[in-house]
Amino acid sequence: MLAFIGGTGLTRIEGLTLRKQHAITTRFGEASAPVAEGELNGAPVLFLARHGDPHVRLPHQVNYRANMLALKEAGATEIVAVNAVGGISVDTGALVLPEQIIDYTWGRDGTFFDDPDEPLVHVDFSWPFDAALRERLKGALAAAGAPWVDGGCYAATQGPRLETAAEIRRLEQDGNTIVGMTGMPEAVLARELQLPYAMLSLVVNPAAGKADREITMAEIEAVLHGGMARVRAVLAALAAHHPRP
Numbered sequence: 001m002l003a004f005i006g007g008t009g010l011t012r013i014e015g016l017t018l019r020k021q022h023a024i025t026t027r028f029g030e031a032s033a034p035v036a037e038g039e040l041n042g043a044p045v046l047f048l049a050r051h052g053d054p055h056v057r058l059p060h061q062v063n064y065r066a067n068m069l070a071l072k073e074a075g076a077t078e079i080v081a082v083n084a085v086g087g088i089s090v091d092t093g094a095l096v097l098p099e100q101i102i103d104y105t106w107g108r109d110g111t112f113f114d115d116p117d118e119p120l121v122h123v124d125f126s127w128p129f130d131a132a133l134r135e136r137l138k139g140a141l142a143a144a145g146a147p148w149v150d151g152g153c154y155a156a157t158q159g160p161r162l163e164t165a166a167e168i169r170r171l172e173q174d175g176n177t178i179v180g181m182t183g184m185p186e187a188v189l190a191r192e193l194q195l196p197y198a199m200l201s202l203v204v205n206p207a208a209g210k211a212d213r214e215i216t217m218a219e220i221e222a223v224l225h226g227g228m229a230r231v232r233a234v235l236a237a238l239a240a241h242h243p244r245p
Ligand SMILES: CSC[C@H]1O[C@H](OP(=O)(O)O)[C@H](O)[C@@H]1O
Pocket: 006, 007, 008, 009, 050, 051, 058, 059, 082, 083, 084, 085, 159, 180, 181, 182, 183, 220
């Protein structure tokens, strides 16, 4: 089943006809919220609010392992993750389908392979996002009439504070084009579970130092409002073209 993870500004999906709530406790603890199962545009889908509903868990407090395992146990076979991001070299308001990711987070539980008695797998992560799912997302973006930026690199920072201007300069030198706080370890946990995973990011502010003003939650919320409406339209288009069981 197609699954969506909603982040900042996407705690619920309008248009989702709710069928079931999976309140799953995994061996790593509880997911941020029950996994909602329903129908979107006639397709069965799952939805999980990454930070909980209401949004209470900060990016470093999200139990990423529980979230990903709960989605798998609820029947997810592929995941589209939605993220609000700062734009390093991408304009505010743009939708982005990143192709790469760099992990700057620390201290997060970032693997399922933590049991010395279980066989260890060093997963290949050269291409973190599933190519076929990205192609379908491009079709959905086109169907929804939403312009997007194809490619680029997501910098996953620790948060919850925003970055300094010098940190953003360094992230840019590293090749990052957008910055957020939740892409890792979420993306690699999906890979470890062998779940195709792709990110759909909405740029909600110029990253630190990219505009000569402070970043405020008010400006972010203003962009989130219209931006997440476009994201919902893209997810609905993706569901509409999803192969039926
Ligand atoms: C200033 S908002 C920061 C907040 O928004 C992003 O959340 P998500 O990736 O779940 O959409 C970012 O990672 C931070 O958690």
